[in-house]
Amino acid sequence: MSNTISGEEAYLLGCLFGRGSIEAAKTKNYYLIFRIPFREYSPVAVEMIKVLQNEPKGLTANEILEIPKVKVHQVTNVGLLLNKLRRWHPPRKFVKKPLLKKEKDRWKINDLKLANEFLKWQQIYLERETVGIKDYVLKHLRETTTFLATSPDYSEEISEFGIVNHIIKCEITPHTFETLKSKYGLEEGDIYRYARIPKTIFDFPKEALEEFVRGLADTIATIDVWHIPRVQFSIINDNYGLPVDLCSILQKRLKIPVYYIGWAGKYAKRGGRDHLVKVWTVHFDEPLFSRPLFYNNRKEEEFLHHLAVAKEKLTSLRKKPAWLAPCPLYRKKRGYMKTCVQYGYKQLPKGLIEFTSEAEN
Numbered sequence: 287m288s289n290t291i292s293g294e295e296a297y298l299l300g301c302l303f304g305r306g307s308i309e310a311a312k313t314k315n316y317y318l319i320f321r322i323p324f325r326e327y328s329p330v331a332v333e334m335i336k337v338l339q340n341e342p343k344g345l346t347a348n349e350i351l352e353i354p355k356v357k358v359h360q361v362t363n364v365g366l367l368l369n370k371l372r373r374w375h376p377p378r379k380f381v382k383k384p385l386l387k388k389e390k391d392r393w394k395i396n397d398l399k400l401a402n403e404f405l406k407w408q409q410i411y412l413e414r415e416t417v418g419i420k421d422y423v424l425k426h427l428r429e430t431t432t433f434l435a436t437s438p439d440y441s442e443e444i445s446e447f448g449i450v451n452h453i454i455k456c457e458i459t460p461h462t463f464e465t466l467k468s469k470y471g472l473e474e475g476d477i478y479r480y481a482r483i484p485k486t487i488f489d490f491p492k493e494a495l496e497e498f499v500r501g502l503a504d505t506i507a508t509i510d511v512w513h514i515p516r517v518q519f520s521i522i523n524d525n526y527g528l529p530v531d532l533c534s535i536l537q538k539r540l541k542i543p544v545y546y547i548g549w550a551g552k553y554a555k556r557g558g559r560d561h562l563v564k565v566w567t568v569h570f571d572e573p574l575f576s577r578p579l580f581y582n583n584r585k586e587e588e589f590l591h592h593l594a595v596a597k598e599k600l601t602s603l604r605k606k607p608a609w610l611a612p613c614p615l616y617r618k619k620r621g622y623m624k625t626c627v628q629y630g631y632k633q634l635p636k637g638l639i640e641f642t643s644e645a646e647n
Contacts, residue, residue: 296494300501307476316463321451326411330361335401344392368393414584479524483531504582514599515567515592520560523550529561542569543612567593
């Protein structure tokens, strides 16, 4: 096992596998491009709610696509964004009715008070995430990239789903590109869309693997507040191999149990939903994983809050729940295992051996 990998390089690789790309520059050099998404804040969603507040008769999806801020950012999957808004609720607060409603083909504000609260929280998220990303993640990423790249530039973009991405762009030499290619199998293009995690990374020492996971966490992890809070890694639905690879690193190398992988195809056959690798927050606690999980200070504070909540809930239980055990579990909801096996998952108990033959057929 190699011990020459630096923590900085491991973190950078985590960011690349999370939401990174490699592009050819106009010169002989190349660019590394990292995307750090605003998960809660969406200027497109804010504009949609503001417009709908002034349209009591509502708007169709096509009319919403014509809203200037929606149109200028080329948001195409407006249905996904509207359904997400319909289900919105303030953090840790139950709501009696949805924010939006759909009557025939027209979308309307269903609760004006809730709409105003949504706008208030969006401003809070903007301020928090700007501090978290600019003061911690981008600073750390800039320091990380200095050993292999020059002149890092910062910008922002909005994806087709209305998510704001902070972009950091670093120029690298052909020699550095060839090193990334030979050591890690990285090619030009969107790495997060196609890459599998190579054996070189699997063989990192524990400290470097934790840095790799932190790079992934800062770019693609969020907290899923359900029963006992979970950390979930959102992997683009083009890439069916990466969730299995991440699961293997967590369970085999770091001994961190994975709850399960929520595969996108089961829920959105047209590709509107990421694959979700779900891990209980308590399994990212010491001694299994050294703190922090996030270099984004705001996300780390949120994680620590939910970790404390999870510990308190588990302490109140008489016995340790069976679902805290590593995946795969023998449960009624096992269909996802077929996809896991298809993409190379090997950790199968005897009770699930039938999936092996099904995946091969």
